[in-house]
Each structure stands twice: as C-alpha cells, then as structure tokens.
Amino acid sequence: MAERPVPRSGPTFTHIARKFASLDHLSGGRAGWNVVTSVVPLEAGNFGRDTHLDHALRYRRAEEFVDVVRGLWDSFADGSVVRDRARGIYYEPAGLRTPHHAGEHFTVRGPLNISRPPQGSPVIFQAGSSETGRDFAARHGEVIFTAQTSLPGAQAFYADLKGRVAAHGRDPDDVLVWPVLAPYVASTEAEARDRLDELQELVHDDVARRLVQDNIGDLDLSGYPLDGPVPDVGVTNRSRSRQELLLDLARRENLTIRQLALRFAAVSSVVGTPETVADHIERWFRARAADGFNVSFPYLPGSAEDFVDHVVPELRRRGLFRAEYEETTLRGHLGLPRPPTRPSGRAVAESGRAVAETEPAAR
Structure with missing residues (x-):
C-alpha cells in the first residue's frame, strides 16, 4: 500500500512555534522542547494518518519540522520588537526575518508575529539512539536522553554522539548527554x-x-x-x-x-x-x-x-553539584550558549507599520 501523502500545510508547526515561544516569554526563559518522532503507531491517528510513517521518514520529516520552527522563532532579531508608541512603530524593519519555507513535507509563510524567545530558542531535548536518531540528535539536540545499561556502552554512545556533533560543525561541549x-x-x-x-x-x-x-x-x-x-x-x-x-x-x-x-x-x-x-x-x-x-x-x-x-x-x-543557581534561564543553568539569530532572508525597507500590513504573520 502506498504511503498517504503528508499534508504540506503549516498550522501544526506555527502552533508549536507560538506555544513554545510564549512559554519561554512567560517563564522568563525556562522552556525546553523534547522533540520526539513518536513510537506507538496508534499515535499516528492523532495526526490524521491510518498508519505510522516509516522510521527513516519520521526523522526526515522531523528534520524539516524542527528547522521550520527554529526559523519562525527567529522571525525577529533580538531587540527589534520595540513597541514604540511614540513613533507608531511595533518593530524595527531591519530586524525582520521572513522564513518562507517550501520543503518536502511542509510549506509555511512567515514571519511569526511574536518577538524572539528570551533564550533565543527553547532548549532542544532529544532521545535519538538508533543510527538515524543519533545523527538527528547530533544536528539538532542540545540535551540528549539515553538509556544505556553499562558503563562501556554509555562511554561508546557518548563518544559516538560527540563525534557526530563535531562532524556537523557544532561544539561537542554545547551538547549534553544525559543517561536515565x-x-x-x-x-x-x-x-x-x-x-x-x-x-x-x-x-x-x-x-x-x-x-x-x-x-x-x-x-x-x-x-x-x-x-x-x-x-x-x-x-x-x-x-x-x-x-x-x-x-x-x-x-x-x-x-x-x-x-x-x-x-x-x-x-x-x-x-x-x-x-x-x-x-x-x-x-x-x-x-x-x-x-x-x-x-x-x-x-x-x-x-x-x-x-x-x-x-x-x-x-x-564531592564538588559535583552546585550550591545555588548562578543564572536565570534554563539554558544558563545548563551552561549552554544562546543561539545567534539566523541571517535575514531578504532586505526589508518598508516601515514597521507598512510591513505589518503587507506581510501577514504566520498564524
């Protein structure tokens, strides 16, 4: 039986992007997102499918999903949403990003009309341990859950994942491995x-x-x-x-x-x-x-x-646990760097008011 085509609409991930950005703002920068591709086939029914997507396809779809959500979080550069009533300007036009996306699984037109999260992005948690899952975790994860049952096995997983992180051009110290x-x-x-x-x-x-x-x-x-x-x-x-x-x-x-x-x-x-x-x-x-x-x-x-x-x-x-918190955000508590804003997709010359009228935000 042929796979039913996956919908290319954007409401699901704009909803996710908005929820986590809002939660990060409301909590003062203490939100995290556990990215899970789902395990139980019955979960597919919650998303309009009769059967579960193939294991490899689930991760390919998740790859695109996470990339789009992170792009929406970067719809505005840090500090560009000024809400200046005196000038009648909601945001500085130079800080607007327009993450328009058309990929294998999803199509979305940005920006997301919410300022960038306090942490830049909520901390990405992931638990990939298969070959495909480890590579996904190495590209996107910041805290990796794993369920190793022996010290040698845990050491091998740790070394393998850190090596994959480095191969993807990331700093291995910026990705934390947490066994259960x-x-x-x-x-x-x-x-x-x-x-x-x-x-x-x-x-x-x-x-x-x-x-x-x-x-x-x-x-x-x-x-x-x-x-x-x-x-x-x-x-x-x-x-x-x-x-x-x-x-x-x-x-x-x-x-x-x-x-x-x-x-x-x-x-x-x-x-x-x-x-x-x-x-x-x-x-x-x-x-x-x-x-x-x-x-x-x-x-x-x-x-x-x-x-x-x-x-x-x-x-x-033993000097292995802090006596008190030294930061205020989840990212700070974990010693993880704040991600920079992604580069702007196109130059925006219009005023903040004009852009708001001509560039409908993702809803």
Missing part, C-alpha cells in the same frame, strides 16, 4: 533493594505483557505465556534502539517475557545508599559517559525526597 537514572535510595543496600523488589511485585501481568509488547515491535503477546521465552520479532517500525536493547538483553540472559518486563522497568535503576548512588553518578561523569543525568523517580514523592535530601548533599560534598 532511576534512584532507589535508603540507609542500607538491603533496604534499598527491598524497595525495588516491593515495586516490582506490584507489576500486574497485563502491564508486564504490554511493557514488552509495546517496546519490542508490532507483536501481540496475549497468546504467549508470561513465564515463557520471548518470541522472535522481525523488523519493527517502532523505536529501533529500544527494540535492540530489549531483545539483546532477553537473548543474552535467556529471560522470559515477565523477567524481561521487570528488567526493563528497572533498566536504569541504581539501588543503594546515598554514597552508592553518588558513586555511580561520579564514576559515569568522570569516565566521560555522561554530562548529567535524566533522573526518573520510580515513585513519588518518597524517592524524590530521598534523592534531594541525601544524594544531592553527597554530590555537593
């Missing part, structure tokens, strides 16, 4: 392990089955015994990296469906005392496997409180 970390913290190792075991005992059979089913591919596991082996899975149109991670783990350790579900649920867990968790963080950071961590608390509020009250002070004692 799910902390189980207690005063003793045994108590922390008991907390993990207790949570895993609560995983319902249907939830365990769906955890595996939804992450290894388009395969209905309802007819397979939970305590039987994981069946063979062919090429999937879901997350390639996640499928490879799970199937490799199942084959390497001869896991049942239930065991694989529980291992996946705890794949990024670090279990132990505050010192144990801090040791893990320090070891990965100093070994160039991580620039920081995406801390995913397994339950709330207890695990978050344990981490903040006990692990953070230990990290501060």
Whole structure:
C-alpha cells in the first residue's frame, strides 16, 4: 500500500512555534522542547494518518519540522520588537526575518508575529539512539536522553554522539548527554533493594505483557505465556534502539517475557545508599559517559525526597553539584550558549507599520 501523502500545510508547526515561544516569554526563559518522532503507531491517528510513517521518514520529516520552527522563532532579531508608541512603530524593519519555507513535507509563510524567545530558542531535548536518531540528535539536540545499561556502552554512545556533533560543525561541549537514572535510595543496600523488589511485585501481568509488547515491535503477546521465552520479532517500525536493547538483553540472559518486563522497568535503576548512588553518578561523569543525568523517580514523592535530601548533599560534598543557581534561564543553568539569530532572508525597507500590513504573520 502506498504511503498517504503528508499534508504540506503549516498550522501544526506555527502552533508549536507560538506555544513554545510564549512559554519561554512567560517563564522568563525556562522552556525546553523534547522533540520526539513518536513510537506507538496508534499515535499516528492523532495526526490524521491510518498508519505510522516509516522510521527513516519520521526523522526526515522531523528534520524539516524542527528547522521550520527554529526559523519562525527567529522571525525577529533580538531587540527589534520595540513597541514604540511614540513613533507608531511595533518593530524595527531591519530586524525582520521572513522564513518562507517550501520543503518536502511542509510549506509555511512567515514571519511569526511574536518577538524572539528570551533564550533565543527553547532548549532542544532529544532521545535519538538508533543510527538515524543519533545523527538527528547530533544536528539538532542540545540535551540528549539515553538509556544505556553499562558503563562501556554509555562511554561508546557518548563518544559516538560527540563525534557526530563535531562532524556537523557544532561544539561537542554545547551538547549534553544525559543517561536515565532511576534512584532507589535508603540507609542500607538491603533496604534499598527491598524497595525495588516491593515495586516490582506490584507489576500486574497485563502491564508486564504490554511493557514488552509495546517496546519490542508490532507483536501481540496475549497468546504467549508470561513465564515463557520471548518470541522472535522481525523488523519493527517502532523505536529501533529500544527494540535492540530489549531483545539483546532477553537473548543474552535467556529471560522470559515477565523477567524481561521487570528488567526493563528497572533498566536504569541504581539501588543503594546515598554514597552508592553518588558513586555511580561520579564514576559515569568522570569516565566521560555522561554530562548529567535524566533522573526518573520510580515513585513519588518518597524517592524524590530521598534523592534531594541525601544524594544531592553527597554530590555537593564531592564538588559535583552546585550550591545555588548562578543564572536565570534554563539554558544558563545548563551552561549552554544562546543561539545567534539566523541571517535575514531578504532586505526589508518598508516601515514597521507598512510591513505589518503587507506581510501577514504566520498564524
């Protein structure tokens, strides 16, 4: 069956551009955008499609989508929206950019009628780990989420991604790699392990089955015994990296469906005392496997409180965590540079009032 043509209209990304620019203004520069191409095929129905786009096509479309949104954020140079009532000028004409775009998937006529976000652009988060996803992350991402399960694997991912970033002409220090970390913290190792075991005992059979089913591919596991082996899975149109991670783990350790579900649920867990968790963080950071961590608390509020009250002070004692904020924006907190405005598309000689009348903004 031939792919249904992808609409070339612009409302979706002008909506995204406006929402994130507005959020950045309202928050004083603390917005971030987690760019996700979607994993579950049912999500395609939310966007008028019967089937999910092919994995590679999803990333090609995302490439264009992100480029257009960033162009819309740069519709006006910094400081060019002056709102000068005395002169009757809303913006300085020299600062107007007109990001008119006609590409493979989208067509849009700019500019976006909102001043440039305080951060220049909200921080771009991304989680590409497949071959295509890593290259996308290296071109566009500023904070990269990953779910590595070993220090050597994390080091290899870190080195590979930083190398791709440099190959695309970007500074590797301007892209942060954050593995997922799910902390189980207690005063003793045994108590922390008991907390993990207790949570895993609560995983319902249907939830365990769906955890595996939804992450290894388009395969209905309802007819397979939970305590039987994981069946063979062919090429999937879901997350390639996640499928490879799970199937490799199942084959390497001869896991049942239930065991694989529980291992996946705890794949990024670090279990132990505050010192144990801090040791893990320090070891990965100093070994160039991580620039920081995406801390995913397994339950709330207890695990978050344990981490903040006990692990953070230990990290501060080791000089690995700041004592107070030194900047005001999310970009500043992360030590990321503010992106410059993109070059103007064409010279604009008209007055601000005239341009506003002859150049309808993207809506």
